[in-house]
Amino acid sequence: MKILAWLTGILGVVALYLAFIVAPEEAVMGPPQRIFYFHVASAWTAYLGFLVVFVASIAYLRTGARKWDRLAFSSAELGVFFTSMALLSGMTWGRAAWGIWWDWEPRLTSTFILWLVYIGYLFTQMTAEGDEKRARIAAGLGIIGFLDVPIIHMSVRWWRSLHPEVVRPGKMQMEPMMGVALLFAVVTFTLFYVYMLKWRVRTEDLRDRLFHLKEIMRQRGAAASRRG
């Protein structure tokens, strides 16, 4: 845990240095292009988070072990967080590059829908009744939601092809140092995700244990009052 924290911190500083100082400035877009490193890293981590939700959901339905549910929930929370970061950074980029905050750009739009899907997932986790039932229906949602992601992506691309393409920089020529900066950003974000996930799962574990201890206390209290 501690090593991971240090590693993430150090890599984070390196990634910032690479992205802001070492990587060359993009000719057309200028400084705002540097958002790109953190934008891509956020999006990648978000997808990773949702993949973990998917796998943990399947594992939960197969085994019924509560740890999988806790893992899925924790990862979904982080996934939503990183999706929000990807959306916000994408919008900032859009503002800098095209002058508008939101232009229904296909990838950003499907990311937005993805965000809504997992907001729904978290909402379900929070409002479902009964502990085991909650875990089961959340797992169902975690599976079907993830399988829908590529289809949503496809349909949004197709939908946008109706509209004229807005002027935007073509495929960016990546300088080698840009690639390195991106790689460091992605690795840092991934480690940060793993670190946060560990804490989040631990919190859920503790919450679970506390719940059981309270249950035991209540039973003992009831038994004592019967005797007294």
Added chain:
Amino acid sequence: MGFLSRTMTVVWKDLMVEFRAKEMLLSVLVFALMVLVVFGFAFNPVEHDLSDIFAGIMWVAYLFAGTLGLNRSFMSERVNDALQGLVISPIDRSSIFLGKFMSNFLFMIAVELVLTPVSIILLKYPFHKGALLLGAALLLGTFGFAAIGTFLAALASNTRASEVLLPVLIFPLLAPVIIAVVRVTDAILGGDVSGVMPAFRFLAAYDVIFLAIPFLLFEYMLEN
């Protein structure tokens, strides 16, 4: 009893309940009508030509109303613990899902049969051809909606906020259907049938996938 007849038992039960109570069909129908009237007031079909957005308006009305109906589909089973009865009856879960899906699908189609001519008249759409293709688009779009909607309605019925939760869950996941079906409906109504087949194939693929996955998952979703 074979698998199919078990499924049909569930469908038959739902139809019977609906026939006696007449609560879902009517409320869905009236609600959809309200949505159309609201759109009428908002866009004013007397002064504006709504042809360009007609397909979108129509589907918004159907999907909003349909969500209302889906909510009823499992919530009504909570009264007197009817769902418990369904689960312990000698009908497997997949049959319950398939039966519920089929009754929801039938209800929606029935509503659309009434609403489509009504919306064409109310919004003054100059409709003259493509009735058959339009029917196919309605069937394919409604199939996907009912398939994933039935599954999500079952999930949402287990939560405190089910009426609010269902739309929150359904519309993002349904985005591909909404996009494809509105687009293809628009094309059919506009008389341009060149892009219809790819859209139909896409919808059919979505329908199959999102009937099959809930069908497999449903086993785990209801209480033991």
